[in-house]
Amino acid sequence: MTGTLLLLRLKQFLAVQYFAVLLGASVGFSPQQTAQLSSTAQGQGNSAETTNPVPPVQPLPYSHKKHVSFGMKCKDCHTNPDPGSQMTFPPTDLCMNCHLAIAKDKPAIKKLAEFAKSKQPIPWMRVYAVPSFVYWSHRTHLEADLKCEACHGPVGQMDVVVQVTNVTTMAGCVDCHREKEASTGCQTCHEMKSARSTRQGVKSVNQFLGSGHTQTIKPGRILFQSPGTAR
Numbered sequence: 001m002t003g004t005l006l007l008l009r010l011k012q013f014l015a016v017q018y019f020a021v022l023l024g025a026s027v028g029f030s031p032q033q034t035a036q037l038s039s040t041a042q043g044q045g046n047s048a049e050t051t052n053p054v055p056p057v058q059p060l061p062y063s064h065k066k067h068v069s070f071g072m073k074c075k076d077c078h079t080n081p082d083p084g085s086q087m088t089f090p091p092t093d094l095c096m097n098c099h100l101a102i103a104k105d106k107p108a109i110k111k112l113a114e115f116a117k118s119k120q121p122i123p124w125m126r127v128y129a130v131p132s133f134v135y136w137s138h139r140t141h142l143e144a145d146l147k148c149e150a151c152h153g154p155v156g157q158m159d160v161v162v163q164v165t166n167v168t169t170m171a172g173c174v175d176c177h178r179e180k181e182a183s184t185g186c187q188t189c190h191e192m193k194s195a196r197s198t199r200q201g202v203k204s205v206n207q208f209l210g211s212g213h214t215q216t217i218k219p220g221r222i223l224f225q226s227p228g229t230a231r
Contacts, residue, residue, distance in 0.1 A: 056126070057125065059125075065159050066159070093116055127152075128163060
């Protein structure tokens with residue numbers, strides 16, 4: 001690694017650490033939350049470091065590939081109720097509309113029927129999850145005509161869903177926003193409800209980031225903008 005590259009990496013590391021402390025202080029994060037922010041922010045887009053090819057153990061086997069082959073669409077099972085931040089899992093009754101007859105004797109379908117009979121939701125394990133200090137809305141991204149595959153990968157080709165993108169890291173989000181010319185301002189993802197009521201300004205971090213980046217301090221807004229990005 002050359003001296004220039006080493007200096008650049010050190011500069012980026014210091015900027016990330018300062019950003020984490022800065023944001024943590026502005027919205028009242030605990031030291032543990034600030035440390036988690038720092039760790040998340042350091043993701044540099046390397047898929048080997050930011051994805052998890054080992055799937056979590058699910059309560060039932062489910063193949064998206066098989067169901068998509070029957071012509072099913074994402075929206076057939078996953079709805080986006082108000083206020084729109086979350087996509088839902090299908091209720092067991094919806095699954096049983098087909099499986100009352102289809103593959104009803106398979107052990108997995110019998111277990112599905114037990115969930116339906118007890119009116120209990122299937123306790124699916126998350127594959128993608130953003131940190132608690134990040135605000136993220138499916139509705140906003142759907143209205144921007146972003147496809148499910150952009151964040152979750154080719155799920156329709158998977159028998160078992162695994163994490164194949166770095167969408168839950170800061171690097172992944174910022175890279176996509178820059179590509180789509182969307183806002184990269186801090187408040188886009190990090191202005192929590194508590195912060196909205198106690199809005200505070202912060203000092204510039206230009207000395208860490210160098211030329212080409214600006215931070216605008218306004219009452220109630222923290223804007224971190226790269227050249228050419230929309231607010």
